[in-house]
Every structure is written in structure tokens, then in C-alpha cells.
Amino acid sequence: MKKNNTNQKINHNISVKNEKVNLNAIQKEKKAEAKSAFNIKNLVILLCIIAGYFLLAYLVEYRLNRQFKSLIVPIGANIILAVSLNLVVGFLGELSLGHAGFMSIGAFTGAIFTLNMNLPGNIEFFLAIIVGGIMAAVFGFLIGIPVLRLRGDYLAIVTLAFTEIIRSIINTLSLPAGKDKAGELIVKKGAMGLSGIETYANYTWIYIAAVISIIVVVNLVNSRQGRIITSIRDNHIAAESIGIKVSRYKTMAFVIGAFFAGVAGVINGHNLSSIKPVDYDYNRSINILVFVVLGGMGSIKGSIIAATILTLLPEVLRPIRNYRMLMYAIVLIAIMLINHSTWKSRLQGNNLLSKIFKKEQVSE
Amino acid sequence: MALLEVKNLGISFGGLRAVDEVNLSIKKGQLFGLIGPNGAGKTTIFNLLTGVYQPTDGTILLDGVSIVGKSTAEISMAGIGRTFQNIRLFKNMSVLDNVKAALHNHEKYSLLAGIMRLPLYYSKERQMNKTAREILKVFDLDKEENYLASNLPYGKQRKLEIARALATRPKLLLLDEPAAGMNPNETAELMDTIRLIRDKFDITILLIEHDMKLVSGICEQILVLNFGTELANGTPEEVLNDPAVITAYLGE
Numbered sequence: 278m279k280k281n282n283t284n285q286k287i288n289h290n291i292s293v294k295n296e297k298v299n300l301n302a303i304q305k306e307k308k309a310e311a312k313s314a315f316n317i318k319n320l321v322i323l324l325c326i327i328a329g330y331f332l333l334a335y336l337v338e339y340r341l342n343r344q345f346k347s348l349i350v351p352i353g354a355n356i357i358l359a360v361s362l363n364l365v366v367g368f369l370g371e372l373s374l375g376h377a378g379f380m381s382i383g384a385f386t387g388a389i390f391t392l393n394m395n396l397p398g399n400i401e402f403f404l405a406i407i408v409g410g411i412m413a414a415v416f417g418f419l420i421g422i423p424v425l426r427l428r429g430d431y432l433a434i435v436t437l438a439f440t441e442i443i444r445s446i447i448n449t450l451s452l453p454a455g456k457d458k459a460g461e462l463i464v465k466k467g468a469m470g471l472s473g474i475e476t477y478a479n480y481t482w483i484y485i486a487a488v489i490s491i492i493v494v495v496n497l498v499n500s501r502q503g504r505i506i507t508s509i510r511d512n513h514i515a516a517e518s519i520g521i522k523v524s525r526y527k528t529m530a531f532v533i534g535a536f537f538a539g540v541a542g543v544i545n546g547h548n549l550s551s552i553k554p555v556d557y558d559y560n561r562s563i564n565i566l567v568f569v570v571l572g573g574m575g576s577i578k579g580s581i582i583a584a585t586i587l588t589l590l591p592e593v594l595r596p597i598r599n600y601r602m603l604m605y606a607i608v609l610i611a612i613m614l615i616n617h618s619t620w621k622s623r624l625q626g627n628n629l630l631s632k633i634f635k636k637e638q639v640s641e
Numbered sequence: 642m643a644l645l646e647v648k649n650l651g652i653s654f655g656g657l658r659a660v661d662e663v664n665l666s667i668k669k670g671q672l673f674g675l676i677g678p679n680g681a682g683k684t685t686i687f688n689l690l691t692g693v694y695q696p697t698d699g700t701i702l703l704d705g706v707s708i709v710g711k712s713t714a715e716i717s718m719a720g721i722g723r724t725f726q727n728i729r730l731f732k733n734m735s736v737l738d739n740v741k742a743a744l745h746n747h748e749k750y751s752l753l754a755g756i757m758r759l760p761l762y763y764s765k766e767r768q769m770n771k772t773a774r775e776i777l778k779v780f781d782l783d784k785e786e787n788y789l790a791s792n793l794p795y796g797k798q799r800k801l802e803i804a805r806a807l808a809t810r811p812k813l814l815l816l817d818e819p820a821a822g823m824n825p826n827e828t829a830e831l832m833d834t835i836r837l838i839r840d841k842f843d844i845t846i847l848l849i850e851h852d853m854k855l856v857s858g859i860c861e862q863i864l865v866l867n868f869g870t871e872l873a874n875g876t877p878e879e880v881l882n883d884p885a886v887i888t889a890y891l892g893e
Contacts, residue, residue: 500756510733514725521714
């Protein structure tokens with residue numbers, strides 16, 4: 278009899294515990310499912326973005342030397358490139374080597390726009406970014422339709438060829454490069470590239486552009502369309518069987534990726550002041566791919582970190598001169614090995630780190 | 642009128658006649674079984690019905706409308722859902738997202754609303770979560786909703802695939818060997834689930850199966866295929882006692 282009672286008690290305890298757990302789960306759920314864009318999580322993110330800007334402004338104005346100041350815009354541009362390529366490679370699962378091509382289209386469109394327009398500085402630059410991005414997106418759409426029927430290695434080779442074709446075409450074009458003092462139109466040969474582009478790109482512009490591109494990609498990935506894109510990556514036959522028009526959403530991801538590559542191209546051009554078609558060859562595409570692979574496919578955070586570190590690294594390694602690129606390669610290999618080592622997973626198994634990582638996984 | 646009306650269906654791959662002169666008539670709410678030895682053309686028929694292959698001849702009418710020539714995605718929207726013999730889940734997505742992905746045609750919002758996080762995004766996402774959880778609950782998967790699909794045990798992966806197919810709200814559900822690799826207990830449980838979803842979601846089910854206990858237990862009508870042609874068609878008792886069927890399975 279007594280034994281029975283204790284058993285019942287234990288049972289009761291267990292059920293109470295279960296209920297509590299369930300309640301907790303429900304509460305968490307409610308917290309996680311925000312009702313509108315105005316919630317605490319978004320407010321915190323907004324504050325972080327603003328604080329990040331002031332930190333960047335402080336660093337640039339008071340702390341950094343010229344060498345590092347000049348790296349802010351390239352870092353930002355590389356972040357945009359890595360994040361947008363990650364959308365295609367990591368989330369859509371298609372290996373594209375066409376990013377330098379889209380970047381080139383953006384850079385030249387933007388440069389021609391600002392050289393030929395006579396608008397006030399910032400407005401002109403803003404419009405150039407939009408026009409460059411849209412031009413790249415249009416090309417992304419046009420080549421996306423035939424090319425996205427291919428998969429894997431074949432797609433990689435075709436997009437690689439696309440980058441080279443864009444380079445060759447711009448080489449043969451005659452580009453309008455604004456007017457000289459007499460009001461005559463200057464025409465430059467494409468292979469010579471464009472020079473005298475106003476250097477509008479500063480840390481404010483690149484910060485805004487990078488933040489917007491990250492927000493767009495993160496929000497896209499966590500939306501209905503993002504789920505469709507990742508489901509195509511995971512199994513395109515099953516995706517079709519649940520009514521997904523695969524080629525349509527593939528093109529969508531590809532075009533959005535191309536748009537941001539174009540934006541990064543415009544910013545890149547207005548940072549360097551002179552651009553040549555040869556700057557945007559397949560080496561550049563592969564460099565961007567390295568950011569994505571190293572940061573982890575399908576991880577936005579990883580792309581941001583990898584783009585930042587790998588842009589800084591060659592500059593940091595400058596003191597060792599001739600061994601610079603050797604060191605760069607060694608660091609690449611080392612990061613790859615660490616990424617796949619048990620050491621890293623053990624580190625993540627530790628309390629603090631695992632808590633941070635888990636939290637971020639849920640919120641993503 | 643029958644929900645699915647298939648007449649003289651046939652397909653050739655080069656010189657091989659994989660399916661020949663197959664007729665099917667499935668009434669609304671029926672549980673229909675499709676059986677036959679390996680290589681009899683069962684999965685080929687599923688692929689013909691879902692537009693993966695286009696038939697060389699014959700007609701397929703769903704609710705009186707021909708679906709021949711339509712793409713797989715269009716046929717899914719017309720109301721045929723399916724599962725696969727070798728499980729095809731979205732492995733790197735959560736269990737909940739697997740089902741939510743299948744709801745994409747029912748809870749729609751534009752790309753802009755998703756990126757800008759407009760109010761429509763939040764209301765539709767909430768609706769999607771609710772519906773997806775209801776479906777997962779039927780399959781007892783609601784506690785695992787945040788697991789990656791690839792981390793589920795085999796039996797639950799099969800269930801998740803059915804749940805995902807149901808989320809597209811099909812009129813006709815095609816199950817390709819739902820009990821493959823399951824132990825007797827799991828199979829018995831699956832039989833209950835199949836009956837339950839037929840009644841709860843008010844749909845018609847066509848299933849391929851090798852497990853005779855399952856087939857004879859729940860199917861109301863059975864079509865036996867052999868070498869791409871019809872061998873027998875009728876109730877489980879009629880079909881399983883048919884000498885031709887016994888010969889096809891066990892030999893002379």
C-alpha cells in the first residue's frame with residue numbers, strides 16, 4: 278500500500294515537472310514569435326547597428342592609421358560580396374563563379390553614371406549604386422534563365438566563362454567618360470578602363486550598404502521564399518513534388534545575389550577612382566568564394582567574419598614582405614583545419630560558448 | 642465520378658515497355674493499394690501520375706481534368722501529393738520548416754513583405770506555424786519540431802515525409818512504400834496513422850507496399866502489376882487468392 282502511494286507520488290511529481298517544462302516551452306515559443314517588427318529583439322539589433330556606426334566613426338576619425346583607414350571600404354565591399362554569394366552558394370546550393378562578372382558590370386555602370394551626370398555628390402552616388410545594382414541584376418536574370426538549368430560543376434564552369442565574357446566585352450567597348458573642359462565628350466577604350474571617378478565611397482556609405490545587404494539576406498533566408506530556396510538546395514525533386522517552381526526561385530536567389538555584387542562593384546569603383554576590366558577576373562570570383570567556404574556555407578556570420586579577416590590579413594602580414602602570400606595560404610589552411618577539428622567542437626561543448634552559439638542558432 | 646481516372650496508361654523507355662495498358666479508377670475517400678513484384682512498374686506509375694515522366698500514351702484525369710503534360714509543381718498544385726521510396730526530406734532544415742516549406746502555396750506573402758518584415762509577414766508566419774504544428778501533432782512529431790530532419794530516427798522521417806505531403810493539402814496522396822524498413826510495431830502504428838489521416842484530412846490514398854499485412858489490412862481495393870501490365874484488380878480477398886497473383890509472387 279505504502280509503496281503504491283510513493284509510486285503515485287513520484288508519478289505525480291513527474292507529471293507536474295512535465296507540465297512545467299511544457300509551460301516553459303510555450304512561454305519561450307511566445308517570446309520567439311514576435312507579433313510585429315517592433316519588438317525588443319529588433320530594438321536591440323537597431324541599437325547595436327547605431328552603436329556599431331559610432332564605434333566605426335570613432336575608430337576611423339581618431340584611432341586608425343592611414344593604412345587601416347583605407348581598408349574599411351574594401352572590407353565592407355567584401356562583406357557584401359561574401360554575404361550575397363552565400364545566398365547563391367550556401368543557401369541555394371549552386372556553385373557560381375560569376376560574382377566578379379556582376380561586380381564588373383556594377384562598377385562600370387556606376388562609374389559611367391557618375392562621370393556623365395552632374396548631380397550633387399551624395400545623390401549622384403546613391404543613384405549610381407542603385408543603377409549599378411539593377412544593371413547587374415538584369416544581367417543576372419538574363420544569364421540565369423539558361424544557365425540555372427545546369428547544376429554543380431557545370432554551372433561553375435559556365436558562370437566562370439560568363440565572368441571572362443564580361444571582361445572581354447568591356448575590353449572592346451568604347452566608354453563615355455564624361456566631358457572635358459571644352460564640353461566635348463571623352464570616349465575611352467574599354468581595355469584602358471575608367472579613371473578620375475569621384476571617390477564618394479567613405480565609411481558611412483559602406484557601413485549603410487553592408488548593413489542593408491546583411492539585413493536583406495538574413496530576412497530573406499528566414500522568410501517563405503528563403504525556406505523555398507533552402508528546400509531546393511536540400512532536395513530539388515522533393516521541392517518540385519510540393520509544388521515549388523524550382524527554376525523561378527533559383528533565378529530569384531541568383532538575381533538578388535547579382536544585385537548586391539553590382540552594388541559592391543559600384544562602391545569598389547568609387548573607392549579606387551580608377552578601374553580596369555582586368556581587375557574583375559575569375560581570380561576575384563574565387564577570392565569571394567573563399568570567403569564563403571571559409572566562413573561556412575549557409576552561415577551569414579561566418580561570411581562576415583571571413584571577409585573581414587581575409588581582407589585584413591594581407592595588410593597585417595605586410596611586414597614579412599616576400600613571405601606574405603605564403604603566410605596567407607598557410608593561415609587559410611589552418612583555419613580550414615581548425616574548422617573541422619575536434620578541438621573546435623570541444624570548445625563549443627563548453628558552457629559559455631555553446632550557450633552563445635545555441636542562442637544565435639535559435640534566433641537566426 | 643472517380644477522383645482519379647487513368648486509362649490505357651503506357652510508357653516506353655527506348656525499347657522497354659515499363660508500363661502498358663494500365664487502367665485505374667479511384668473513388669473519393671478510397672484507400673487503394675498498388676502491389677507487384679520488384680520491377681513491376683509501380684514507382685513508374687507514381688512518376689507518371691506526378692509528372693516526373695510524361696506518358697507515351699493514355700490519359701490521366703484528376704477530378705475530370707487532364708493532368709498529362711503538366712509539370713510536377715503544377716500537378717502538386719492541382720492536388721496530388723506524394724512521398725518517395727527512398728526518403729527525400731529537406732535534411733538540413735528543421736522539422737517545422739520542412740512542413741512550412743510545403744505550405745508555401747497556401748500562405749503567401751511577397752518577397753518585399755518578407756524582406757521588409759511587413760505586418761503581413763508576421764501574421765502569415767504565425768498562421769503557418771499554427772497549421773504546421775497541427776499537422777505535426779497528428780504524427781506525434783510536435784515535440785521534435787526544432788530538430789534537423791536528418792537527425793530524426795528512420796520511422797519518424799517517414800512520418801515527416803507524409804506530413805510534408807499533407808501540408809500541400811492534396812486531394813490524392815501517393816505513398817511509395819511507407820512501411821519500408823519498419824518493424825512490425827511501427828508498421829501497425831503506421832496503419833492506424835494512414836487510416837486516421839484519410840478520415841481527418843478527408844483525402845484519398847493510393848499506396849505502394851510490399852508488406853502484405855499492411856496492404857490487406859487497410860486497402861479497400863488492390864491492383865496487382867506484373868511486368869508493367871495489370872495482373873488482377875479487386876478487393877484484398879479476391880486478389881490475394883487469385884492463382885495468377887500467387888504464381889507471380891511465388892512462382893509455379
